[in-house]
Amino acid sequence: MKSIVTIGGGTGQFTLLTGLKKYPVRLTAIVSMADDGGSTGVLRDELGVLPPGDIRQCLVALSESETVMRDLFNYRYDQGGLKGHNFGNIFLSTLEKMTGSVEEAVRVAGMVLAVRGEVIPVTTSDTRLVCGKENVCRGEHVIDVSVLKEKDSLRLEPEVYANPKAASAIEQADCVVIGPGDLYTSIIPNLLVKGVPEAIARSSATVVFNCNLMNKAGHTDGFTVRDYVDEIEKRIGRGRVNFVTYNNRMPERELLEKYGEEGKSLVAVAAEDEDFGETAFRPLPADLISARVTVPKSGDQLKRTFIRHDPDALAALIIDNCLGGV
Amino acid sequence: MKSIVTIGGGTGQFTLLTGLKKYPVRLTAIVSMADDGGSTGVLRDELGVLPPGDIRQCLVALSESETVMRDLFNYRYDQGGLKGHNFGNIFLSTLEKMTGSVEEAVRVAGMVLAVRGEVIPVTTSDTRLVCGKENVCRGEHVIDVSVLKEKDSLRLEPEVYANPKAASAIEQADCVVIGPGDLYTSIIPNLLVKGVPEAIARSSATVVFNCNLMNKAGHTDGFTVRDYVDEIEKRIGRGRVNFVTYNNRMPERELLEKYGEEGKSLVAVAAEDEDFGETAFRPLPADLISARVTVPKSGDQLKRTFIRHDPDALAALIIDNCLGGV
Numbered sequence: 001m002k003s004i005v006t007i008g009g010g011t012g013q014f015t016l017l018t019g020l021k022k023y024p025v026r027l028t029a030i031v032s033m034a035d036d037g038g039s040t041g042v043l044r045d046e047l048g049v050l051p052p053g054d055i056r057q058c059l060v061a062l063s064e065s066e067t068v069m070r071d072l073f074n075y076r077y078d079q080g081g082l083k084g085h086n087f088g089n090i091f092l093s094t095l096e097k098m099t100g101s102v103e104e105a106v107r108v109a110g111m112v113l114a115v116r117g118e119v120i121p122v123t124t125s126d127t128r129l130v131c132g133k134e135n136v137c138r139g140e141h142v143i144d145v146s147v148l149k150e151k152d153s154l155r156l157e158p159e160v161y162a163n164p165k166a167a168s169a170i171e172q173a174d175c176v177v178i179g180p181g182d183l184y185t186s187i188i189p190n191l192l193v194k195g196v197p198e199a200i201a202r203s204s205a206t207v208v209f210n211c212n213l214m215n216k217a218g219h220t221d222g223f224t225v226r227d228y229v230d231e232i233e234k235r236i237g238r239g240r241v242n243f244v245t246y247n248n249r250m251p252e253r254e255l256l257e258k259y260g261e262e263g264k265s266l267v268a269v270a271a272e273d274e275d276f277g278e279t280a281f282r283p284l285p286a287d288l289i290s291a292r293v294t295v296p297k298s299g300d301q302l303k304r305t306f307i308r309h310d311p312d313a314l315a316a317l318i319i320d321n322c323l324g325g326v
Numbered sequence: 327m328k329s330i331v332t333i334g335g336g337t338g339q340f341t342l343l344t345g346l347k348k349y350p351v352r353l354t355a356i357v358s359m360a361d362d363g364g365s366t367g368v369l370r371d372e373l374g375v376l377p378p379g380d381i382r383q384c385l386v387a388l389s390e391s392e393t394v395m396r397d398l399f400n401y402r403y404d405q406g407g408l409k410g411h412n413f414g415n416i417f418l419s420t421l422e423k424m425t426g427s428v429e430e431a432v433r434v435a436g437m438v439l440a441v442r443g444e445v446i447p448v449t450t451s452d453t454r455l456v457c458g459k460e461n462v463c464r465g466e467h468v469i470d471v472s473v474l475k476e477k478d479s480l481r482l483e484p485e486v487y488a489n490p491k492a493a494s495a496i497e498q499a500d501c502v503v504i505g506p507g508d509l510y511t512s513i514i515p516n517l518l519v520k521g522v523p524e525a526i527a528r529s530s531a532t533v534v535f536n537c538n539l540m541n542k543a544g545h546t547d548g549f550t551v552r553d554y555v556d557e558i559e560k561r562i563g564r565g566r567v568n569f570v571t572y573n574n575r576m577p578e579r580e581l582l583e584k585y586g587e588e589g590k591s592l593v594a595v596a597a598e599d600e601d602f603g604e605t606a607f608r609p610l611p612a613d614l615i616s617a618r619v620t621v622p623k624s625g626d627q628l629k630r631t632f633i634r635h636d637p638d639a640l641a642a643l644i645i646d647n648c649l650g651g652v
Contacts, residue, residue, distance in 0.1 A: 042406075043406075046405060046407060046408070047403075068425065068430070072420060072421055075420055077420075080368075080372025081407060081411075082408075090413070090416060091413075091417075094401055098394075098397060099394065108395065
């Protein structure tokens, strides 16, 4: 069975895993540990645990348990002292606090959720995302809503090393899939962990990058597919990306206008195929936009984008082109 | 396989079930729904759910899952916004809030905890324990710490009917075991639910009453075994109790003195066997005090008694005498 390692965090990785889990492949989700907003941030501060939010989303995506259990893990309280919290986050944080190990917490939650595959925190050390040399921006949730200047200064403080299990999974993978997800707050925080770019360099895995559908205001304004790939390869090495999936269907005008009001724009290639010229990667343009514009009942982000990847279209594109068949 | 139905709540029922589950019997725990203190009370008020605390204790007692899962359900937060809450209570309350059904919550939690047997809320209607005609005392947690006057006025407001599953389990049982537990706040609240005394009357089950080890200050001061049985039979019918287990070993003087400071005394027969004279029940005196005086890591009650029933001694006494063999 071919093994696929996904790297990311947030809703993007949830979507990707939801699609991939329908295929007979061995899945390992490597999850960013930079999140510090919302329910996750409160639990980090109050209980001194690692961020549970993205781990939870991956576990739920890979869950084969009954719907009620998956709904429970995504349940978000809207009243009382638990308001703003998320049950799954509380579950994971309590287990980590109790056992002293985030990996034990993930194991037990994985058992309860009957997870097929594995979820691995990219690091088991406590760290925060920081950006800027003069005007320092500290914390993923602050950076997330800020205009991002001095992008090359994005870093983790303190510097942390990769979870050995994450590095080993990458090295042994047949395919490493990066994204979709917020470039600077979900994707790159994984690549800032020491040992992760090195593991990708050492690995003989095919590397796939799933380009976002929309640009994020203040972060990736005006970015083209090429710009995304450049930012990724700046961390994992020039020419390391073998395949790039991206959307080439124009979404409904009405939705685009709504996004425009928030300063978000379509990634430049959406309407027509970009000519990448001489390039190391093979472009995989496709209609990747989800027809069902549903919003998960709950989660860590309060604002939800409505132009989303279609999990099945994305997974099919990867499986059909990047694995040499499963 | 013989079927045993236990009626109670709190630590007493936990102890009883812990002992009984080692035997090849079909166990059904019927749980009081009057609790409204601590974490349970907050969740009732804030989420509008039924009290989870006693259900949780029964589920954990019947759990055959790994230790980490049982510890998780009993985990009590000692810091942050979750302080005072108990994980298992949050688990049950969230499920009930999400599904709208306490029974669905118990089913899912039972699955997660790999429970052998069944846990049934005595009623699925919202109600509160109330006492007094002139000086009305409202709420189980208020009554629990009050000097109880006008005991006969103890009632549920609003009046509620038995969960049909609870009534049916009682009717079909080979043996109904009542107590141990706080007489007026854990045991009798079950018998105040309409349909419960009637089901016990209709049932051909043997009825066992496990008398408490200690009297509770302000509630059962100076009570003898006979007094306990009288209070129970006042609700379920004269002569309905077939067996009464009670302790006949004197605990260590030091412990007794500690209890004495809190106004708690040994139930009168502890040191010597009481002569019950002409009585409908068969007395079962035994050394029932636990040698290991441990205190659960967490739970709903802040004060813990240290003179406890030994689960194995209590279960053996019941199984050997009241079931006609299993």
